[in-house]
Amino acid sequence: MSAEIEVNIEDIKEANLKDIPEICRGCVYWEFPEDFEKKKDDRQKKWELEAKKREWFQQTIKEFGTCGKIVYHNGSPIAYAQYAPSERLPSIKEYESKPVGKLEEAVVFLSCLFIVDESMRGRGIGKLLLQNIIEDLRRRGFRAIETFASRSDVENPSGPVAFYIRNGFHIKDKTNPEFPLMRFYL
């Protein structure tokens, strides 16, 4: 499968942590909710958040293996994805929903799927990135992937329900009407 334009999808690892797109590099919304709140009124510095995010990746890679991807076009990062055991993403608890799958059930949570460069959206890159993650998790023997998708136009970390339905997901739980829990069996 290919997108309309030529892209390269790389696992996030020590050597390319610096290539995480700037808007995502210091965003700790999923990993450290309290620090994310502090950032809003500048009680937490950008470099501190970036360091925390780097440590989160280092630790998650050590415990779980690959947990993120960067998409490059002409050598520049244009998109980012993050996925991990739900236990590593405490903000999941903030969503009113039936429980998300756990690592012991071989379920992984897709926290972010983001084509940062707007001019690159709608050209098949999101689909390609999602397929790449699905293949990675399938190869590693996981059973399912889940995400909270957005029902309306509200921007959320992983994108809209319609995108996931187009890509074979189903709605697992609608307790949260705005952000239903979507699942895909690998």
Ligand SMILES: CC(C)(COP(=O)(O)OP(=O)(O)OC[C@H]1O[C@@H](n2cnc3c(N)ncnc32)[C@H](O)[C@@H]1OP(=O)(O)O)[C@@H](O)C(=O)NCCC(=O)NCCS
């Ligand atoms: C949602 C997103 C990941 C989708 O990636 P994309 O590269 O634009 O989507 P693709 O071109 O791969 O589309 C794949 C399929 O999903 C459909 N699709 C994509 N975006 C859609 C949308 N917003 N609504 C409905 N369908 C959509 C496409 O029509 C396509 O269908 P097809 O397979 O029948 O052709 C991307 O648009 C994005 O990052 N949006 C911004 C989300 C955001 O703001 N996040 C905040 C992060 S903090």
